[in-house]
Amino acid sequence: MDIMKPIAVIGTNAWGGKLYGKAIRGNYVEDDVIMDAMRTAKECDMAIYDLARDYGLGKAQKMIGNFGTQDIIISAKYTPFTHYKKGCVRKSLMKDLSDFKRDYVDIYWLHLPTDIREHLEEIIELYNEGKIKHIGISNFTLEECKLSKSILDAHHIPLYGVQNHYSIICREWEKNGLLDWCKENNILFWGWAVLEEGLLVDPRVKKRSPMKFTFNGKVRKLAPVYKVMIKVADRHGIKVPQVAMAFCASKGVIPMCGCRKPEQVKDLADAASIRLTMGEIRKLEESADRANVSIMGADLFRPFVLKEKRKG
Numbered sequence: 001m002d003i004m005k006p007i008a009v010i011g012t013n014a015w016g017g018k019l020y021g022k023a024i025r026g027n028y029v030e031d032d033v034i035m036d037a038m039r040t041a042k043e044c045d046m047a048i049y050d051l052a053r054d055y056g057l058g059k060a061q062k063m064i065g066n067f068g069t070q071d072i073i074i075s076a077k078y079t080p081f082t083h084y085k086k087g088c089v090r091k092s093l094m095k096d097l098s099d100f101k102r103d104y105v106d107i108y109w110l111h112l113p114t115d116i117r118e119h120l121e122e123i124i125e126l127y128n129e130g131k132i133k134h135i136g137i138s139n140f141t142l143e144e145c146k147l148s149k150s151i152l153d154a155h156h157i158p159l160y161g162v163q164n165h166y167s168i169i170c171r172e173w174e175k176n177g178l179l180d181w182c183k184e185n186n187i188l189f190w191g192w193a194v195l196e197e198g199l200l201v202d203p204r205v206k207k208r209s210p211m212k213f214t215f216n217g218k219v220r221k222l223a224p225v226y227k228v229m230i231k232v233a234d235r236h237g238i239k240v241p242q243v244a245m246a247f248c249a250s251k252g253v254i255p256m257c258g259c260r261k262p263e264q265v266k267d268l269a270d271a272a273s274i275r276l277t278m279g280e281i282r283k284l285e286e287s288a289d290r291a292n293v294s295i296m297g298a299d300l301f302r303p304f305v306l307k308e309k310r311k312g
């Protein structure tokens with residue numbers, strides 16, 4: 001697979017131990033099913049995994065390392081929960097590499113825009129040593145993206161991508177110009193949680209999940225959106241969640257989706273090559289805008305972003 005043109009990306013947030021899978025998704029998926037999903041990803045030419053240290057409470061990265069990282073693309077992150085301290089990124093990446101049993105990651109993202117310049121400078125050092133092949137940023141606003149690009153430009157290093165929340169019902173990045181800016185600058189935009197953690201999965205299929213509590217009220221408000229999704233799904237002969245995936249792909253966003261089972265990987269790979277018509281896109285967007293469901297986009301991780309340290 002061409003790293004500059006991934007069709008879609010497999011999210012690993014919900015991989016992991018019994019308690020964790022149950023707590024965040026309402027059900028546990030055995031490790032060997034996830035291993036099967038990884039084999040399916042290879043068959044679909046979509047063996048590209050989005051990871052972070054805390055995914056699956058640390059288990060996701062180890063599972064990838066144990067599966068074997070030959071011919072797969074690894075996207076990993078540095079999550080700055082504290083202010084920058086010299087060597088913090090290096091220390092974290094070295095632990096990641098030991099999980100992956102590899103001496104480099106394909107894409108490394110700064111997960112939050114805390115102390116942007118200091119963190120990026122250290123990431124650049126690791127890039128120059130060959131431990132990182134591409135650099136990305138995640139949960140950044142347009143202004144923060146521009147600053148990051150200027151820091152990388154000064155080192156003649158391209159900004160690979162921006163990884164932000166995006167779905168039919170969370171499109172603020174196209175409304176405030178970030179998506180267009182990425183396209184104009186040949187920067188990829190990866191959209192995370194395109195299924196809104198299950199909210200955009202077919203509501204006719206009843207599933208038990210603690211997430212349902214957070215969906216309270218939203219499912220009712222989204223009824224007209226589901227109606228359009230069902231119509232579009234029928235027209236293309238696909239499943240309802242695949243409409244959410246195809247929507248992203250049709251908008252030039254690389255869909256990232258939490259897959260734990262082989263059939264979910266297949267659904268994602270199939271959906272990512274489907275292009276919706278302009279009319280279908282318009283109807284989905286209009287119904288989503290009318291539903292006006294409040295979804296945390298840019299704001300979701302803002303409480304974790306530390307304000308710049310007072311200098312002097």
Ligand SMILES: NC(=O)c1ccc[n+]([C@@H]2O[C@H](COP(=O)([O-])OP(=O)(O)OC[C@H]3O[C@@H](n4cnc5c(N)ncnc54)[C@H](OP(=O)(O)O)[C@@H]3O)[C@@H](O)[C@H]2O)c1
Binds near residue numbers: 010111138241259
């Ligand atoms: N950069 C960031 O800050 C950030 C933040 C959040 C997430 N992410 C990345 O984005 C990825 C995706 O987000 P997510 O995993 O939280 O949520 P998601 O992909 O929006 O939704 C996952 C839910 O969708 C279901 N699902 C997946 N494929 C399906 C299919 N084909 N048909 C029906 N249902 C399907 C899953 O079902 P099951 O429960 O049955 O598996 C699960 O309930 C994460 O794994 C992570 O890699 C990044």
